[in-house]
Amino acid sequence: MKHREETDPDVGTGLRIREASELLGVPAATLRSWEHRYGLPVTSRSAGGHRRYTQAALTQLGLMRDEVASGQKASDAARRVRALLDEMSPARPRIDAVLAGSERRDATEIRAALEDSFADLGLAETLDQVVLPVMRQIGTWWASGRCDPGQEQLTTAAVRAWLARITTLAPSPEPDRQVLLATGPHDVHTLGLEALAAVLVNQGTSCRILPASTPVSVLTTEAAAASPSAVVIVSHLSSQRRSAVASLVAVAESGRPTFYGGNAFRSPLTRKRVPGSYLGERMVEAAAMIQGSVRTAFPAVEQTSSSPA
Numbered sequence: 196m197k198h199r200e201e202t203d204p205d206v207g208t209g210l211r212i213r214e215a216s217e218l219l220g221v222p223a224a225t226l227r228s229w230e231h232r233y234g235l236p237v238t239s240r241s242a243g244g245h246r247r248y249t250q251a252a253l254t255q256l257g258l259m260r261d262e263v264a265s266g267q268k269a270s271d272a273a274r275r276v277r278a279l280l281d282e283m284s285p286a287r288p289r290i291d292a293v294l295a296g297s298e299r300r301d302a303t304e305i306r307a308a309l310e311d312s313f314a315d316l317g318l319a320e321t322l323d324q325v326v327l328p329v330m331r332q333i334g335t336w337w338a339s340g341r342c343d344p345g346q347e348q349l350t351t352a353a354v355r356a357w358l359a360r361i362t363t364l365a366p367s368p369e370p371d372r373q374v375l376l377a378t379g380p381h382d383v384h385t386l387g388l389e390a391l392a393a394v395l396v397n398q399g400t401s402c403r404i405l406p407a408s409t410p411v412s413v414l415t416t417e418a419a420a421a422s423p424s425a426v427v428i429v430s431h432l433s434s435q436r437r438s439a440v441a442s443l444v445a446v447a448e449s450g451r452p453t454f455y456g457g458n459a460f461r462s463p464l465t466r467k468r469v470p471g472s473y474l475g476e477r478m479v480e481a482a483a484m485i486q487g488s489v490r491t492a493f494p495a496v497e498q499t500s501s502s503p504a
């Protein structure tokens with residue numbers, strides 16, 4: 196008898212798991228486990244819900260296989276693969292320019308490098324290919340002692356200031372489509388939210404970011420008062436994931452479209468029984484998911500704005 200996946204009429208883009216497994220010489224169960232444990236790669240799914248492996252996913256898995264074959268523990272291999280992918284990115288010179296400013300502790304240089312990247316690559320690519328890899332690198336340097344708290348804080352402040360500028364300079368968004376964004380109750384990592392807000396605002400959706408470490412009570416009060424068309428919760432600290440899930444539960448109970456993301460939810464195991472939709476790793480795709488729900492909530496506004504003049 197044929198496997199259900201083989202008879203699935205929906206052929207999405209990319210290889211099926213069996214084909215990827217044969218091509219890479221890695222058992223399908225191992226491919227599933229790498230995705231579950233390390234989010235590597237985050238596969239797209241067919242309409243029938245089956246994994247599809249794109250060329251980019253196969254490249255990541257090939258690197259992972261080689262790292263593991265060289266004797267690395269799978270968790271260390273996953274870390275190295277992420278670093279290698281950043282190295283291979285065509286945005287590498289832009290990343291290096293921002294990091295050079297960071298090493299010189301020059302906030303103006305950091306912002307100028309981001310501005311150059313924006314002019315060259317656009318907002319989406321600058322966020323996903325430059326800003327996030329830079330922050331990951333800063334995190335790695337911080338953890339290894341190469342970067343002290345002063346350098347980390349200066350870099351974070353410069354990046355946030357640039358994001359604020361990009362957001363402020365965007366054309367005025369639709370006031371009746373608001374997305375409410377917050378961190379978990381014990382998490383101060385707002386930068387990812389600020390990056391997402393920059394994309395949403397530039398797409399015409401207004402955003403309100405609540406102050407860091409938002410208590411559940413503040414979140415629910417604000418959500419009830421503002422009636423946002425979507426709520427986003429981000430958490431980076433694995434130790435504080437539970438409290439972020441409590442925020443998600445509280446918002447989801449009110450029936451509002453709820454989304455979440457961040458390092459604390461990277462592996463699929465951490466997303467089990469979490470209410471709401473996981474936003475994934477890329478800001479642009481996350482914004483597209485949210486815009487989808489905003490459009491459903493405001494179909495009339497969408498029709499008016501997209502009809503020919």
Ligand code: B12
Binds near residue numbers: 388429455457475
């Ligand atoms: C900047 C930063 C800070 C700043 C935050 C400033 C701010 N306003 O945001 C400051 C200095 C305040 C800070 C404090 C701390 N931090 Co900190 N911080 C970081 C750093 C360098 C970047 C954070 C960030 O913006 N990440 C976003 C991107 C760069 O992360 P990413 O891995 O690429 O994320 C992927 C996905 O999760 C997803 N994603 C991430 N964010 C979002 C957001 C949205 C909306 C979407 C859709 C997707 C998405 O996309 C990415 C692509 O795959 C990270 C390093 C890191 N790798 O994240 C550490 C990091 C998150 N911090 C860490 C720690 C431990 C701390 C402190 C506890 C340190 C301390 N001892 O004081 C405190 C925590 C305080 C608290 N209660 O929250 C650890 C967390 C470890 C863990 N897994 O729990 C990290 C990972 C550093 C490390 N290597 O150990 N931090």
